[in-house]
Amino acid sequence: MNPSNLLIVGTMAIDALETPFGKEESVFGGSASYAAYAASFFCAPRIVSIVGHDFPDEYRKILEDKGIDLSHVEVREGKTFRWRGRYGADLNVAETLETQINVLRDLHPHWNGKNTPENLFLANVDPEVQLELLNQLERPRMKLVAADTMNFWIQGRRPALEKVLARIDLLVLNDGEARLLTGETSLVRAARKIQEKGPAMVVIKKGEHGVMLFYGQQFFVVPAYPLEDVFDPTGAGDTFGGALIGYLAKQQDYTFESLCRAVTYGSIIASFTVERFGLERLTTLTLPEIEDRLKRFIQICRMPL
């Protein structure tokens, strides 16, 4: 695996989580952590991020053991970014109880690597940071630039976000975010409006309801893998995005068919993430387990027509 094939910028965090099924004070989280871990089932991504001096060695080891390159993760005096969230009976909605930005406010990516990566995933982080990294890379040498975002940036960083949109190939976002970004109720119309802003590929995540992929004029819809129990939804979207981009980076095939496969792998891997707190389930996940669930998934979605 080519270690510089996929670059991921995003957050590395220490989360405090409450779900109806339990409470944890310190859970390894962050958009880049989930995305890179998920991508690592397919390739060896490199993370651009920042952590504080309190960032536990054991968290670092979790990523390094999967071959994830942390040489571009800055360690800085101060505390790591922390997010405290709670989920009620409706696990689709996270309530943010507290956000401590901490060292994250100093995240200014420096791409001092010699090679521009072929694939870039701008995971969920301030669009100003996404732009800063984009500005340092040689766009013509890149095959795929993908980004994720969230409500907070759509509302508070619209101009920077619009600039990001104009420069990416693929946007991953959830249904509420797609509606907020475009003012359209219909997700089909929302996707078309987003495509007009730049990305030819738009992937709308609907949590327990599955995913819609829009690629030029083509589209693909897939339900979520039905789970008896969702334990902690944190990181499901980041996992999905990371697995999707990781799959594409490995295949180096950016056709519609390949995207459909990538979206399906993303769904399956995300369905494992939510079975435990944080990254816990992913750290024991194996490729045969992924393939088994994929087979089962194909079976339950097969239309006998």
Place this chain on the structure above:
Amino acid sequence: MNPSNLLIVGTMAIDALETPFGKEESVFGGSASYAAYAASFFCAPRIVSIVGHDFPDEYRKILEDKGIDLSHVEVREGKTFRWRGRYGADLNVAETLETQINVLRDLHPHWNGKNTPENLFLANVDPEVQLELLNQLERPRMKLVAADTMNFWIQGRRPALEKVLARIDLLVLNDGEARLLTGETSLVRAARKIQEKGPAMVVIKKGEHGVMLFYGQQFFVVPAYPLEDVFDPTGAGDTFGGALIGYLAKQQDYTFESLCRAVTYGSIIASFTVERFGLERLTTLTLPEIEDRLKRFIQICRMPL
């Protein structure tokens, strides 16, 4: 087509509707009307219901022209059941502005037909009425008994509803209703709990997010057909249920595979209903249009794996 092959009990109504796209004072509605119209693409259903003297001949003609048998629809002094509803930007949620029960309070089905039908659809109506009809039929001679219900009955008619559940093969309900009925957040768990109450087959409708079918231990999930515009969601669920049962009544095949096909046809036909007010779109719908959309649907759901 055997005219007594499918019996549908439910409401026939005059609706007043407001959606973000328009307002109509008198729209032909009711659970039995939508369900029977949808079923009529596959067989010739018979309706058991009640209307007032104000029920328009043109509404009657809409159903009769499709071969629907209205000989068991009682016409009574008084006004037809009326429902006034509104949809906001979130078309998944109907707000009831007014319900005029009118003659519907006198709906006491009399099954004076000689033949017990092979297929019965207890469309959305008071479970006491569903039970009353069930009590007049010879269960062992029936192949499929299906029912639909709603929040209002789950909250206000629980004992009668539980009796209905114990005597049916298939329950159709939406995701919110499944959660309300069982207290389970997970739809997989909710379906299992409903199966324990009686029906071997449980179909959970998720509106724009598709459908989940549980049949014994087997299951099938399918997204909704993605529409650019949803004009009026009224009757989509009744259409879905009616088309599903109509398809099964025609095929006389109650295997899991046949159910999967029935669910898919139900989704497709419901996707037309929401394109116009009330039954309007269905009245111009043709079988070739249904087959065309089905083909397109299969294409956009096909997993290239």
